[in-house]
Amino acid sequence: MSTRSRFLSRNVSSQNEMTDSRSSAANLHHHEPSRARNLDWSQLPPVYVLAAHLSINEQHDVEDVLSSGGAPLTYDVKEANLVLGNISKKRRAKSELQWKGVRMEDINSEDGLHASRSSPASGDSKQTKKRRRLANARDGRGQQALEVFDSSTASETEEDQVDIKPMSQLSLSRVSTLSTVDSSSTIEFKELSPPRLTPEAFANKVKVVKLDWLNDSLSAGTLQNLEPYTIYEARLLPAVEAAVKSLPVVKSVGTKPDSVINKSLHMKEGGIRDIMERANADPKPAVNRYNKRDRIKYAAKQDIVGKSFSSSTQAANRRHTQSVTRPTRLLHQTTSEYDEAVSRALPPPPDWVKGNKIYACERATPLDSPNKDFIAKLKKIRLARLLTLDEIGVRAYSTSIASIAAYPYPIQSTREILALPGCDQKIAYLFHEYQTTDHLLAVDDFEADSALKVLREFYEIWGVGAKTAREFYYDKGWRDLDDIVEHGWKSLSRVQQIGLKYYDEFLLKIxxxxxxxxxxxxxxxxxxxxxxxxxxxxxxxxxxxxxxxxxxxxxxxxxxxxxxxxxxxxxxxxxxxxxxxxxxxxxxxxxxxxxxxxxxxxxxxxxxxxxxxxxxxxxxxxxxxxxxxxxxxxxxxxxxxxxxxxxxxxxxxxxxxxxxxxxxxxxxxxxxxxxxxxxxxxxxxxxxxxxxxxxxxxxxxxxxxxxxxxxxxxxxxxxxxxxxxxxxxxxxxxxxxxxx
CATH class of the missing domain: 3.30.460.10 (Beta Polymerase, domain 2)
Known part of the structure; x- marks a missing residue:
């Protein structure tokens, strides 16, 4: 189904519910702290709150409730054993963890999952689609009204369109009314067995649980059983082994027993230990992982850790947080490159290369370049820099691409790259990698990165720039175009709405x-x-x-x-x-x-x-x-x-x-x-x-x-x-x- 067809099949009436819910969610922290403190959340395993379908303020309110009760809150999903989210589908829960780099495998045992079949209001019954016409959907120029599906009758096959409660229903502020509980949407607490929150229950596991569990626990004044609310459970896999192996240990007389030797990869014995001890003695900023953070900046920074398409500045910043280190990139040059015979084989450089003319307007750049394949890969790296808001990197790659595009000969040597205005050692290394392997690691990383795939899709909406695309992903928690239509249609500008409506058509070439x-x-x-x-x-x-x-x-x-x-x-x-x-x-x-x-x-x-x-x-x-x-x-x-x-x-x-x-x-x-x-x-x-x-x-x-x-x-x-x-x-x- 095309994006336009999917767009026309969405029920935007749910936006009214979502909008109304914001006011109740905004007042959450005024109602909950005292009751949250009465509950002991400390017995929980490390807890992570998903951003999906929550505004940044709503997510912070949930985190406040948990932290005020002593919950071991974490901002790194890889450390979490319990994940709370405003989602309802196993497929979406699994995708969220995969997007965030959690290594796991499904648990297939009969008692492993109770997901939606026993969860309240799971909506497993198959429902037929009911089409309705959106009232007053004409724009100022008399456009035809949109035909949309009613989400209340949407098919179960449409991911994440059923069983996601609006925040008006998920708001924690409803704890003030404890006398009645709607049996159709919640669980009778007296019939539930005590929750299984022992450490053994979460050993090497991660559970994704509906946010309803938190609401119902507050309403009942006691922690509820997790199983009816669990929508996905997986077994955690060990982290990938570090790329840099530890150096051999040279034992000497008087060394400490192995049991007390620091287990860091590099802090062993001799000079290496001395160097690391001096480095550890340097003052470091105190960071509390449980403090509130700017979710957009933090999550965006984490997404590019270890990625070869990130900028040199980002690479320098990640050296202190990354356990897997790639080898230093060195441009290997053989003496044959400097031989007179090789020099004679290279074509004479154009006048603009000899004169080091740095501006593109000073030279001719034809439509078809003999180096178009290499340029196409550089453009993908530039797009990655654009989506990560690396403006300096975008300008640098644009300059290099323009210079290579103007070069009239197929490039044979890194010496030719280094001679071009605007091309430095970095571009020369990339060409050497491309010349020897026919691909670029940075491009492979870019094309395989799940976050950048979504950002690129958002960026291609007419009227959405790189910064706005990142807000959609990191602040709003949206993961595809359907999320934008379902949960954020009214928040879009008119240009963005038109860009989304005709998304597929605008991508067609003319x-x-x-x-x-x-x-x-x-x-x-x-x-x-x-x-x-x-x-x-x-x-x-x-x-x-x-x-x-x-x-x-x-x-x-x-x-x-x-x-x-x-x-x-x-x-x-x-x-x-x-x-x-x-x-x-x-x-x-x-x-x-x-x-x-x-x-x-x-x-x-x-x-x-x-x-x-x-x-x-x-x-x-x-x-x-x-x-x-x-x-x-x-x-x-x-x-x-x-x-x-x-x-x-x-x-x-x-x-x-x-x-x-x-x-x-x-x-x-x-x-x-x-x-x-x-x-x-x-x-x-x-x-x-x-x-x-x-x-x-x-x-x-x-x-x-x-x-x-x-x-x-x-x-x-x-x-x-x-x-x-x-x-x-x-x-x-x-x-x-x-x-x-």
Whole structure:
């Protein structure tokens, strides 16, 4: 089933229950401390609270209740024998532990699991799906209401959609009403045998228990039996042996007995012991593992421990917490690499390599690189750095990738890598690894990492960045798109809701023919609201020569400045009228509001905007026509349009700076970045798609000759070339700006 189909099959009415539950859960700590202290939680084994389907405040409230009663709370799930969670399915419980790196195996004995068959309100009976229409589900532009499934009648086959109680039911604040217990949703405490909480019951085991157990224990004033609430039980497996073996022990006269020798891998005898003793004598910050922590930062840091795609800073920080140490990466070079014969075999370096030109805008970067396979692997490492919020690493890898992509020969030696501007020993090592093994360990780690798989899926939602994706995963505890729809739909922005609704369709690539068809329609409507002299330029990946594009970027301009004033609003309204545009996500009139003047009001405004300040609209596009439309509507008046939804950006540029707009929106991401860096450090200017300004005075720099009618550009192609010329750069054709 596609993601869109799954989306349409979700019952978002449960969001009302989840929203109402937040208020009761928020007051939990006002009601529970005194009662929690009356219960002795100290007999419990190490307890871990799952973040799934709990806000960070709700999780902290549960942890407060446990810690106030003396429970041995832990923030490392690998140390826990008892895991509490707001989940109800064995499969989800097992997945949560696997995601967090717990090594275990299922217990198949008859008395091992009592999970959902004996758990209260387990909902094992198979129920049929009941479709209903979401009331008032039309957006501001009259969109069709969504068809969704009612979660109250959802099938048991849909994971985690049944038997998860809203927090209004799970709230611990209900302990104030002890007189009655609903037998349909809870257990009669008097019929339960005393809980089995002896150490033997948890030896080398981990149990995942519903949060209901904690609520019912508080309600009854005594710890309840765990078995009816247990949804998963597993046998813990020993940790993987350390990669670094302990050094041989050299015994000498007068050594201590083995029984009192420290069992650390390295603290044995002789000089090694002396070194470690001195290191242990150094002051260390006191860390209490039971103190509250920033769950997002802590969990995110733990996720990258031991992973080869992490940054050097992260690697340095993890040396004190990691017991498994990989060997130091050394670049092995043989003397043959320096032989004269080998040197003669290498191709002559390009001029930009000889001149050490560090900016991508100073060299040609073709669409197809002879080193594209190696570049593809580097891009995966860069994505890993992006998802772990390593901004420095992302920029460094982008620079290296752009440099390698511009190199016109297949790379044969690490010497070639080290000679490229922006490539260092790290990239040379990666190439050596790739050259000898045909793969990269960092890429293998990235593709196998369960957390990054989920983060990548979230990151691909239109309107969700890397930081937001991490909040979804670590703060909200969401693990797939269904979790977002079921538990967080109302918390999403409108752009994110649209991005999730059309998730699968937005991932589809757009062929060049369709890009041209969409542009032709936009041009027709632009001429309709202006005149036939309007100029339409397709930019982005299409102009760089890509066979398929992720979205469509179109610039509209006119030699008469009055025609571009508020043009984007007029064009969008015309397209909406004929239902080419189904959603308008953003509509910016920044340039119109400043009367289309490139000169900022003051120098204080410099640097306070992003890529540009042009008028633009980000819209969702769908062709309203399809071949069998008449026949389909005749059979079913509510037949849906099968054409995929597309992302389209419509940008408006005044003619005086159209060259800057075309140069900025055409070039690859790193090329755009280096255009701005080059203008800043070489010229003292600020470049963006709305024009060029002096950083010291804020004065507009007229690179395109607009102020003199004799030098005014006759075409946008001429204007773009003048921008390169004015910046002192050699003009590069669009297909030579593919930096990746």
């Amino acid at each position: 062929p060049r023919s369709e890009v041209e068809s969409i542009t032709a329609t936009i041009t027709d409507h632009a001429k309709l609201v202006t005149d036939s002299d309007v100029e339409t330029i397709i930019v982005g990946g299409y102009r760089r020569g890509k066979s398929e594009s992720g979205d469509v970027d179109v610039i509209l301009s006119h030699r008469n400045e009055a025609m571009t004033y508020n043009l984007v609003d007029r064009v969008v309204k015309s397209l909406e009228k004929e239902i080419w545009i189904t959603h308008t996500l953003t509509l910016n009139l920044t340039n119109t509001k400043r009367n289309q003047q490139p000169l900022p009001i003051s120098t204080a405004t410099l640097g306070r905007h992003g890529f540009d300040t042009l008028d633009k609209a980000l819209v969702v596009w769908q062709d309203p026509n399809w071949p069998t439309k008449k026949a389909d509507l005749a059979m079913n008046p509510k037949a849906k349009n099968p054409n995929p939804h597309r992302r389209v950006d419509i940008i408006i540029s005044p003619w005086r700076t159209v060259g800057c707009a075309v140069a900025g929106w055409t070039s690859g991401t790193t090329y755009q970045r280096d255009l701005r860096r080059y203008a800043k450090y070489r010229k003292g200017w600020k470049f963006d798609s709305s024009g060029v300004r002096e950083r010291g005075t804020g004065r507009w720099v007229d690179l395109e000759g607009w102020t003199d009618e004799r030098t005014r550009c006759k075409s946008w192609q001429e204007a773009e070339r003048k921008v390169f010329e004015g910046m002192g750069l050699v003009y590069q054709e669009p297909w030579n700006r593919c930096t990746g």
